[in-house]
Amino acid sequence: MAIDHLDGRIILLLAREPRIGVLEMSRRLGVARGTAQARLDRLQSNGVIRGFGPQVDPAALGYPVTAFATLQIRQGQGPDVRAHLATVPEVLELHTTTGTGDMMCRLVARSNADLQRVIDRVVGFDGIVRASTAIVMENPVPLRIIPLVEQAAEET
């Protein structure tokens, strides 16, 4: 589960050029092919690398508006609300949290006007008491993991 320097380099390399094969990878890393293969397998079975699914851009799909919604849930309605939100395609992720709200979800919509429809659909459910929404304007730091990987790899 600990990541060493070579593991770090493997992840960085894959992040930069995801389509390269194991052979090319081993050449770049200066190790034998079997080693690269074994390391990669280990990272995957460890769960450090979950997979290589395609990263789809919602904006390119026609959903350029992103928002975060904080929800307050009626006591005991948690499971129902979860199930409800899971059925809404525009809900990209959902977390239960401590703090002000009880849940927090990421939404996308086709437009600001469409966002209203999405919010209505999300909130129009009995167990949800209140919702407050923050619309995303800019995304100065897109979801990233590389800096964390580098930090983890150096702490060997």
Add this chain to the structure above:
Amino acid sequence: MAIDHLDGRIILLLAREPRIGVLEMSRRLGVARGTAQARLDRLQSNGVIRGFGPQVDPAALGYPVTAFATLQIRQGQGPDVRAHLATVPEVLELHTTTGTGDMMCRLVARSNADLQRVIDRVVGFDGIVRASTAIVMENPVPLRIIPLVEQAAEET
């Protein structure tokens, strides 16, 4: 930029089995290899598929705690704050938003105690007036895109 049914199936297939090649893909889809190739190329140059970077699990790297922080920024300090947050590896993403706060970021940490350190580092910057943090307890809906892709593909 519009996604048709075949594009949708390609994305779904890639999401399920990211490592399959174009040839195998064309067999599963029942189309010629060239077609699958062309569609995939198009999806990528369209920006619909951004890439196939490894999906790294922060928890497996030793960062099992996730939190969302809402930040209030002093007037005109936005760019400085952005630059500051970009240097913190534990900041996985950053958005500027409308609503209560001015920015919202996703953080990870090694433990609840370590989260304090991360927050101190994030907030210990001049342009940040106030921060409120919500710690994630559960993640009933992990970041997903498939339902949205299916919806987009059906609206042909």
Add this chain to the structure above:
DNA sequence: TTTCGACTGGGCAATCTGTTCAGCAATACG
């Protein structure tokens, strides 16, 4: 000293990729 795990370097058959070609059908255009 012995054992064990990790890495190297090599070989082999099967498979896939990149690329090119010709043919075909539907569609847009002058």
Add this chain to the structure above:
DNA sequence: CGTATTGCTGAACAGATTGCCCAGTCGAAA
């Protein structure tokens, strides 16, 4: 009504990659 254009099919080929196996080296732990 001809004529490009576009998207798809089916096929071919050389070159590269994969999955798999094996023998040998090296350092650390027992």
